[in-house]
């Protein structure tokens with residue numbers, strides 16, 4: 405079986421790793437080549453190690469409770485490198501003030517009357533409206549609606565703007581009134597249908613206070629990529645970088661790929677591990693892949709700034725904040741990284757990482773580095789006092805990086821997978837555009853596809 409993997413991010417690398425690792429006695433029967441357009445593998449995983457700092461340009465950690473990433477770390481023999489986040493209070497920035505995320509809330513949804521009454525994030529009317537969750541009947545059965553519409557119906561728009569939207573924006577950075585509820589937060593649908601009230605349905609479901617939920621690697625997430633690449637070389641996978649797949653032709657028995665250097669090659673199986681809009685561009689005749697209702701991916705930028713610890717005074721104890729949806733700022737979040745991760749900054753130093761870019765205001769990422777640094781420092785000045793310029797700053801732009809899962813996403817995905825299987829057999833889609841945006845979701849998709857392909861080929865040991 406000759407397999408081409410297009411894209412050398414975590415999804416493509418994981419698919420290759422598990423295809424080889426799980427094929428056991430049939431390992432030599434599987435010939436895999438990964439094609440990556442950039443010089444380095446890893447896609448959005450990029451770590452800068454500088455002056456004792458470990459700075460992540462893209463993802464900085466993964467959720468522990470989704471097992472695929474933890475399992476991959478173990479499969480690569482990297483468990484001794486694992487570290488967990490330090491827990492601390494996080495806040496929501498509204499009206500220039502930091503407000504506590506109500507204790508006991510689940511993704512911003514309060515689970516007690518007390519939490520609603522005590523929060524400074526809602527007006528008196530907003531609190532009264534939120535309490536209606538206890539009395540309004542549950543929604544009629546539905547296939548899918550937007551996250552915003554669902555929570556606005558139960559708690560009112562204020563709570564959506566100031567609690568739910570900011571907490572979700574770090575993951576989806578999109579328009580909450582377009583985001584699919586069934587795909588992104590199905591557990592809330594179940595909670596509502598069990599109890600009628602979401603507040604009641606979610607009681608006891610909040611993560612235990614002060615338990616770490618995330619993990620990363622001591623020397624940065626790039627180590628995961630470096631070790632994957634080493635393991636793939638040992639397993640006999642061909643890794644090609646600085647080569648872009650530009651064309652794909654369907655043959656009677658397989659596919660021919662055309663590359664940016666003029667070469668071409670034929671494969672039995674093609675795995676697309678690239679964002680969906682790039683798949684659409686490579687298969688212009690496959691109309692069914694297009695999705696007119698989907699908003700374009702949102703662009704974001706991260707701005708990491710290194711300081712002497714003594715020059716940075718935070719208004720409160722904690723690990724950072726996210727901005728309310730209505731806050732008139734480019735800044736969407738700030739992590740006090742040195743308070744969250746022991747490995748990120750050397751002794752006596754502080755590392756702040758801010759985010760800009762949201763649905764409706766993502767062109768801001770194309771401002772100059774200097775503008776972005778100054779603007780985010782200015783926008784934080786009410787809550788973080790900084791008495792010196794940063795030692796250095798690293799701006800990372802991520803154009804069209806955050807996939808948007810619109811209402812009806814799951815039905816669309818099922819439909820295109822069926823059509824692909826019929827019209828383009830042996831052509832597969834994995835990655836953040838499809839079945840979860842987090843690193844564990846991407847790794848899981850790569851591993852699942854490997855298992856499916858090995859099963860079909862009768863290669864299970």
Ligand SMILES: Cc1cc2nc3c(=O)[nH]c(=O)nc-3n(C[C@H](O)[C@H](O)[C@H](O)COP(=O)(O)OP(=O)(O)OC[C@H]3O[C@@H](n4cnc5c(N)ncnc54)[C@H](O)[C@@H]3O)c2cc1C
Nearest residue numbers: 411413414415441447448462463464648649835836842843
């Ligand atoms: C700023 C930011 C912060 C994030 N934070 C977190 C976090 O903390 N935790 C978490 O779990 N997730 C986080 N995510 C999400 C996560 O990083 C991504 O969903 C995941 O890395 C996507 O991996 P992928 O392999 O599917 O795609 P990518 O990483 O995008 O890899 C695709 C690869 O394909 C290559 N490519 C594209 N076109 C071609 C072509 N034609 N030919 C050859 N190669 C091609 C690209 O160069 C790229 O290397 C974050 C994302 C961003 C942008």
